[in-house]
Amino acid sequence: MPTTYLEAIREGLWEEMERDPNVFLLGEDIGVYGGAFKVTAGFIEHFGERRVVDTPISEGAIVGAAIGASFLGLRPVAEMQFADFISCGFDQIVNFAAKCRYRWGAAVPMVIRAPSGGGIHGGPFHSQNPEMWFVRVPGLKVVAPATAYDAKGLIKSAVRDNDPVLFFEHKGLYRRIREELPGEEYTVPIGKAKVVREGRDLTIVAYGAMVWTALEAAEKLAEEGVQAEVVDLRTLLPLDRETVIESVRKTSKVLLVHEDTRTGGMAGELAASITESVFEYLDGPVVRVTAPDTPVPYSPPLEEAFLPNVEKVLEKARWLRRY
Amino acid sequence: MPTTYLEAIREGLWEEMERDPNVFLLGEDIGVYGGAFKVTAGFIEHFGERRVVDTPISEGAIVGAAIGASFLGLRPVAEMQFADFISCGFDQIVNFAAKCRYRWGAAVPMVIRAPSGGGIHGGPFHSQNPEMWFVRVPGLKVVAPATAYDAKGLIKSAVRDNDPVLFFEHKGLYRRIREELPGEEYTVPIGKAKVVREGRDLTIVAYGAMVWTALEAAEKLAEEGVQAEVVDLRTLLPLDRETVIESVRKTSKVLLVHEDTRTGGMAGELAASITESVFEYLDGPVVRVTAPDTPVPYSPPLEEAFLPNVEKVLEKARWLRRY
Amino acid sequence: MSAAPVSTLPSTSASGEPAELAHKCLYYMTLMREVEDRIERKLYRQGKIVGGVYVGRGQEAIPVGTALLAEPDDVLLPSHRDMAVMFIRGMPLGRVFAQYMGRADGPTRGREGNMHMGDLKLNLVSIISALAATVPVAAGVALAMRYLGKPGVAFSYFGDGATSRGDWHEGVNFATVQKLPVLFICNNNQYAYSTPLSAQMACANVADRGPAYSMPAEIVDGNDVLAVHAATRRALEQVRAGGGPYLLECKTFRMTGHSAHDAAHYVPKELFEEWERMDPIARLRSKMLANGWADEAGLERVRAGILREIDEAVEWADRSPYPDPATLLDDVYEQS
Amino acid sequence: MSAAPVSTLPSTSASGEPAELAHKCLYYMTLMREVEDRIERKLYRQGKIVGGVYVGRGQEAIPVGTALLAEPDDVLLPSHRDMAVMFIRGMPLGRVFAQYMGRADGPTRGREGNMHMGDLKLNLVSIISALAATVPVAAGVALAMRYLGKPGVAFSYFGDGATSRGDWHEGVNFATVQKLPVLFICNNNQYAYSTPLSAQMACANVADRGPAYSMPAEIVDGNDVLAVHAATRRALEQVRAGGGPYLLECKTFRMTGHSAHDAAHYVPKELFEEWERMDPIARLRSKMLANGWADEAGLERVRAGILREIDEAVEWADRSPYPDPATLLDDVYEQS
Numbered sequence A, B: 001m002p003t004t005y006l007e008a009i010r011e012g013l014w015e016e017m018e019r020d021p022n023v024f025l026l027g028e029d030i031g032v033y034g035g036a037f038k039v040t041a042g043f044i045e046h047f048g049e050r051r052v053v054d055t056p057i058s059e060g061a062i063v064g065a066a067i068g069a070s071f072l073g074l075r076p077v078a079e080m081q082f083a084d085f086i087s088c089g090f091d092q093i094v095n096f097a098a099k100c101r102y103r104w105g106a107a108v109p110m111v112i113r114a115p116s117g118g119g120i121h122g123g124p125f126h127s128q129n130p131e132m133w134f135v136r137v138p139g140l141k142v143v144a145p146a147t148a149y150d151a152k153g154l155i156k157s158a159v160r161d162n163d164p165v166l167f168f169e170h171k172g173l174y175r176r177i178r179e180e181l182p183g184e185e186y187t188v189p190i191g192k193a194k195v196v197r198e199g200r201d202l203t204i205v206a207y208g209a210m211v212w213t214a215l216e217a218a219e220k221l222a223e224e225g226v227q228a229e230v231v232d233l234r235t236l237l238p239l240d241r242e243t244v245i246e247s248v249r250k251t252s253k254v255l256l257v258h259e260d261t262r263t264g265g266m267a268g269e270l271a272a273s274i275t276e277s278v279f280e281y282l283d284g285p286v287v288r289v290t291a292p293d294t295p296v297p298y299s300p301p302l303e304e305a306f307l308p309n310v311e312k313v314l315e316k317a318r319w320l321r322r323y
Numbered sequence C, D: 001m002s003a004a005p006v007s008t009l010p011s012t013s014a015s016g017e018p019a020e021l022a023h024k025c026l027y028y029m030t031l032m033r034e035v036e037d038r039i040e041r042k043l044y045r046q047g048k049i050v051g052g053v054y055v056g057r058g059q060e061a062i063p064v065g066t067a068l069l070a071e072p073d074d075v076l077l078p079s080h081r082d083m084a085v086m087f088i089r090g091m092p093l094g095r096v097f098a099q100y101m102g103r104a105d106g107p108t109r110g111r112e113g114n115m116h117m118g119d120l121k122l123n124l125v126s127i128i129s130a131l132a133a134t135v136p137v138a139a140g141v142a143l144a145m146r147y148l149g150k151p152g153v154a155f156s157y158f159g160d161g162a163t164s165r166g167d168w169h170e171g172v173n174f175a176t177v178q179k180l181p182v183l184f185i186c187n188n189n190q191y192a193y194s195t196p197l198s199a200q201m202a203c204a205n206v207a208d209r210g211p212a213y214s215m216p217a218e219i220v221d222g223n224d225v226l227a228v229h230a231a232t233r234r235a236l237e238q239v240r241a242g243g244g245p246y247l248l249e250c251k252t253f254r255m256t257g258h259s260a261h262d263a264a265h266y267v268p269k270e271l272f273e274e275w276e277r278m279d280p281i282a283r284l285r286s287k288m289l290a291n292g293w294a295d296e297a298g299l300e301r302v303r304a305g306i307l308r309e310i311d312e313a314v315e316w317a318d319r320s321p322y323p324d325p326a327t328l329l330d331d332v333y334e335q336s
Ligand SMILES: Cc1ncc(C[n+]2csc(CCOP(=O)(O)OP(=O)(O)O)c2C)c(N)n1
Pocket: A028, A057, A059, A081, A085, A088, C081, C129, C130, C131, C158, C159, C160, C161, C162, C163, C165, C187, C189, C191, C192, C193, C254
């Protein structure tokens, strides 16, 4: 039976908790209720209150307590109810968790799960993509899976990682994506992008929900005789520039796609990395398809206009192809 | 008598408070003590406790209270004692202040002053450059002056602006920079970069303390027969891409310099904007000179290795020149 | 589009202050109940509301009992279960429905959903999602009132769970240090989403937090609108006299799930039954009948009037267009 | 480089528990005083310390009276004026000087300055600058102790001003809801930088905040090390017995400016004079002499020994190299 993206995360967490008694969960409404999105439904019944800790509405304390627990060798997995609330625990993440190892050699092996992304009519505070706040913070790792396979493999790697990992799970994919997953155990390494479709004419780089948009666009382009290569970043920090650059070396044209707003987005970092490394390979400008620089609006026609989609990718891809 | 960068900010604030009775200050130790850096020394004596409010150690409340006060038509200028503590008031800035106008049409005319930057042996928590956390937030404006002239002119514009403005003042420039300022009143517009040195061979884009590094490097380059144009961004959001692009059109080579760490830094955004707009004008890769991706270390030899400097700019500039 | 229908309180033949007040309270409580019922049980299920819906069923006495005492200069910062505050301040019904339905004539022009709305002309500040974020903002509002020599009070509304947030502490602390005119109003409905009070705080009452700020704190039956009103009046007297912040804890119960998609299986059935018997609307109604302040027929007429108002407002809202995608980029900054 | 000099408590001829304890307290208080004097009044002025310096002069009784009761499994999270905690936990003197001087042999290898240091092998957690950030972290440490069935207590240190921060509230609230083994230790030195208590909080005592969390809170004379010690013992008994968090407010005074570059003009001179008379070291010394627990000559020998230890440690630290710039990029992440 195919597994949803959401169930994949669930399974990954479950397996890690079975494997390692030091893994535990904390967050708001994750126990009895099973989490706002039901990712942890059934966990408290199986693992007990000791390992599934319902907290007060205190994002700062959730992150801080996770840091403290990690000092004693535990592996906390904290949930932000929505990624949008991560800004309430911000200082603990960017100043405490991120800098301990560098400053005084203390490892902080913890995971922060954060359901992010739009397309669910959540409005300005239930739809954000906060990843770039953290991609600019040395000491953190940032993961954003697009597939059920990667979601499971990456959450498992995140739990085992000895550095703080932010795990952005895209709400819009929770129940939309279904895949057959391997029966045997596997992990997916943090820090490795993946070519999810091969092509020689043009590279499309994306992550999270936009990987599916990119793939759909690539299908359409194929019908038009254009072979697009699609790179799924999977991890945003440490950023696997190599895989992206390798692809650009081959295709010489690159389209960067993200659901996040444009200014200061991941596409900027990629554009800089690409032109620094393989400028001479480029046969056209590095092009971005992103959300515009506004908050995420609520009303369907506005949100639709806001989000990047297949049409917008196609338009830019065709333009770049002709360039 | 020449005015320091610090005094310029002071003067700008003083003039605005004299001009508009609705301008007031709030922050930690800004009243009786005059602020950790003495920017507001003498203000409480002149303007009184009503207009110079010493607050508890509550960055969230400082920003939140400023937002509330702005709803009633006041123009609060909040001080973060060090820019590093801005992460403690993060949610109020990025979710409350930034989004009010877009969401429900409420203007939030407030300024947050934040002494940022390294080179003063402040270590990981008194040296950070947090600007990019905010440059990616639509609804905010972000200013980072390099000169005393701009510091004064921009703080005045910031106070008059009807949107929330983050004002990053570089601690390292406070007493290092001295300029003769005009006797008559002036402002400097938010959102306008400035060519601070003309040249045709190469563009160096910088902001904050790095403008001086860029200018010094340009001097040296001139001795080597290379005419570098130096663009001072002055405002980081809204970003004046036009001025940068105009310069690149002329020089065809561009070096992006910032003190902030590399990944996710302003140079990425600029690189993307440049290659999107004037790809065909580029005669070489867009090159970055930035701090490496680590926290800011304390010990002098480490901090020196960490910070970009004239030598590092020269090395890249020469490389780019030969490209 | 023509002006949005405004809710109009029918004049009553009841004489004497208490009766008149009771009529007002009943009117606004019923209005809130019926508007939210329409939203949650009709429009949401019809798919006319695409985002989340959070209602204040059973808690209507709190926004009504407090906001009816607001003066024009007061600024109100309602939380997500305080819909009546909107109406009492003069927000037209139609605009509220338009908001929930994502239409251009909502106070956020489709940019926001549900209770995330405000209007500075009505001295109403919109919440953001992050709980308790409006608490320091209320302190700032009050600071500005004093600064400007205005007589107002800031009404800061929040739930029990919101008091766990750092912003709550910082905001209350700042307001008390500055002795600002803020009335803190807690709807203690004993749950924060699925989390019961005991997993949210170690103290028994939110009011137990008052002394930590040298702030007077009072507990009131939040399902008795006249008691809420009386306590608010007393509290406001102190606040308006310069006594600094005052905390009113209104004990109540959330008679729904956390949101429209939550069946609240985690709430013991008996609790719902117990609190059903204390429904603030039914209680006030009985009292009014018992005291001879009203008769059944009169009350039915009022309810019928409310339902008509709602029908009209929904129709109005449904005629409101969706926002034009061409407006997407507007108003991120002041347009020059 | 050879091992860093460790401070060694001289054995005393004093007999009986109170006398022995007094000797220990005096030793560590004097050690802290002299180390910080050396740092602030010598090394800083000589330019050997390039960053900020914050000392705990006059507050030594608090870290000493509390930390002496820490068991090996306890985890301590000292604040920026609790230097003695480092020594009591076994952090070598030489490494502390190396830290301040930005050398490779400091516990942060030159990455950090002043009290921003820790060592998990010694169960010492480093502060970050953001005040009260360690408070929720202490709660997490205590949660882990219980999780792992370890007997320890988390010692969470902070100043009066830090209690205004949201993190403080969230951390204390979480710890009390979970009934975790945390001892909260407040050094109330009546100022936060230049800000007096009255501008920081409306309540008179930090201990007044205990009831907001149903947490026992006690005020103790923070300049009487034996009183601090006794109160800590009582508090720890409750905490170790599973009573949940306990707040100990130690009243004291900061006998310096906020940092080495602050002349503290904002502090009334009389306050310094008044508190000078309550100096915790002088008080303990007098008591020891009066009780016949020590004689002048013996105490002078101890002090002289401390100064020798310091001389050696400074020399050792000064021989420690500056960190190699080639290490700049190391340890941002686990090296693989
Ligand atoms: C900072 C933050 N964290 C989490 C949430 C998600 N959330 C929305 S409402 C809610 C419960 C609120 O409880 P309470 O404050 O008691 O208000 P009530 O809903 O009971 O009226 C939660 C956890 C949020 N909105 N903000």
